[in-house]
Amino acid sequence: MARITASVYTSHIPAVGVAMDLGKTQEPYWQPVFEGYEYSKEWLKENKPDVVFLVYNDHGTAFSLEMIPTFALGTGAEYPPADEGWGPRPVPMVHGHPELSAHIAQSVIQDDFDLTLINEMPVDHGLTVPLSVMCGQPEAWPFKVIPFHVNVVQYPVPSGKRCFELGQAIRRAVESFDEDLNVQIWGTGGMSHQLQGARAGLINREWDNAFLDRLIADPADLSNMPHIDYVREAGSEGVELVMWLIARGAMADVNGGAAPTVKHRFYHVPASNTAVGHLILENNI
């Protein structure tokens, strides 16, 4: 039987990907950022999943305004890195797990989540930067990836509560898959940042750390926070953090299991416009 063994949370800042692609990780500006992922890379090697269910948002790359899905599940076999305007990132092709994806689609749609299924799309920094910070620069990604896109670009975006409940439905889906698979779920985006207007550059260190505390200790309560609080406190793009609730909702304790172990927690300001947040939670079975 497939099992969700751990969840990983991380910002997916494009400049972090660029710093890796250009070999700048040891520069004084970037060194403290990447130091925060040293433990994580070791941990991931020792806890190598078969599949990562990777929750992210496409940033107007695969999805233009022609068609805006609220939740989109990748059911394809492979996903090429996107050209976001600077040319595609020099990172490996992302390989999917169509059988598990199809199974999750079947289960989650029957649980009344109105997914859009995607068989072909390029994946942008929202998906590839988390892979880079967690895996470094391998020739090929060491596991399969199921991309799951959440609309946080055009309002209304799905509520924190909806996201948290979706995580629970994903857990049910994964755990009813017959094959023995080690599955991790990653929630990406955030933490506080605003990329637009006179308020660009907003960072709220106190709020971010309270978010991490609550995500660990009481995610059900955290999931009731309205969008406006994210925007007001953590910047217009801080609303990406609702995606972390999907990953958190898929953990065992939400469904009556044991509380997860916090394996790693990291916070740093700044990377480009953004506060970097990162967390690893392991299920205890």
Place this chain on the structure above:
Amino acid sequence: MARITASVYTSHIPAVGVAMDLGKTQEPYWQPVFEGYEYSKEWLKENKPDVVFLVYNDHGTAFSLEMIPTFALGTGAEYPPADEGWGPRPVPMVHGHPELSAHIAQSVIQDDFDLTLINEMPVDHGLTVPLSVMCGQPEAWPFKVIPFHVNVVQYPVPSGKRCFELGQAIRRAVESFDEDLNVQIWGTGGMSHQLQGARAGLINREWDNAFLDRLIADPADLSNMPHIDYVREAGSEGVELVMWLIARGAMADVNGGAAPTVKHRFYHVPASNTAVGHLILENNI
């Protein structure tokens, strides 16, 4: 304030559109089909809506397997008739109502329906045939149309219950729109038909009529019927009938109002492979 004044239900059989386009409506085969819509055309002239919220399924036309949305709301300004392989139907451009669409999107997504928003797409016979049978062959459609697509092509498709609840959310959305608009909601597709395999041509007159009875009298109960019953009893394509539950869910009585008046009911076999069903329900305010 915008109001849903009536709901219309009709099959959307492509051959019916072809019969109209080729001027065959008075042929003996077709005459009884179109006679069933004579009353409806008069009724529609006397009860002309400003906007029709038209629930249908795209038949692999606008949406290939590349991307399969469960629920897709048209938010664009216009939608051209599609080329489904025989060339586009000679019918007018469909004009949308972007303001009302945007309002419905806002409201319904906040009600936890995970819509996909569509700004540009061609519309196939699922949408244009209902317009043709209800309006005849005008130079321009006499009202705005908001297309709403439901995936009934690739399983799993949304449950009857989910559709019925969606109808209720659409009603709340429409009735919170400030502008004074007469809105009708149409549910299309069905009734019994199967287009594939050794069982092609299946028609279940008794079941279809029981469906109409229950749709009128107790739609909440009807909405609990599982897909497998639709398929087994009404043919593999009979599952399109779940879309009628969206329109029915938007009627006043579902939300504690008065029961609707049955203005018209029509049933005929066959049109091509399919049983033709048609119903007009008017809200009593």
Place this chain on the structure above:
Amino acid sequence: MSLNKPYKDIPGTTIFDAEESRKGYWLNQFCSSLMKAENRTRFKADERAYLNEWKMTEAQKDAVISRDLNECIRLGGNIYFLARIGATDGLTFQQMAGSMTGMSEEEYRNMMVGGGRSPEGNRYLGEDGDAQPHRQPQGNHNKEEA
């Protein structure tokens, strides 16, 4: 996979689920391409050459060329996509649906005019309706040929 698929016990009926969809992906994508007039022209000019542009299996290509829609469905095709082939050939939906039953066009049309195929005996595999496997192919048309 342990999810419930209660739709495997209906005779002569394939439910197009995610598994079928994966199997038939390129077959159905090829069909979708026929919504463009220029592609219909290119396909008609040289069917095999056009099919070779797609990542389809040889069995899928053969089923398309022989217009065997039942076989296309077995190989992951969905009728709404497959209908693009019929449209390219100038067929109606009734002709396409009829072609899967073993009946002649006239037999199928008469069945529909007579009220369509009865659900009796055709709800579950193992009953004795006319769509059951042991009663295939249907139609005098076919029997005469056989």
Place this chain on the structure above:
Amino acid sequence: MSLNKPYKDIPGTTIFDAEESRKGYWLNQFCSSLMKAENRTRFKADERAYLNEWKMTEAQKDAVISRDLNECIRLGGNIYFLARIGATDGLTFQQMAGSMTGMSEEEYRNMMVGGGRSPEGNRYLGEDGDAQPHRQPQGNHNKEEA
């Protein structure tokens, strides 16, 4: 429309909702086209000519040409789409974001290294934080120029 839009009271912040999206549809679609290298080349060769291929307003075209991202946002642009213009110019996200604050690149970068913009006074319109309208444009850079 009577739906609640509680996000209109935050200074220096535009929430990209369906209304903004309608307003900025072609502006954002133009931006999306710059994800293709050949379109970036064509745009750079003759900006006005390339913009004229899109159903944009003249005000939108002018805002693009003058690289006024704040004005682009007022006209319905969304930052993720607008970023394609910056990418075409070879700018980073930090340079783009900074350009909307009135600060020089160095001032903005220093603000970020110093912990970023404080939320204090910047949560509601009418407070006295540095992102409030009455404190624009920001930065010594601008003041020196003015």
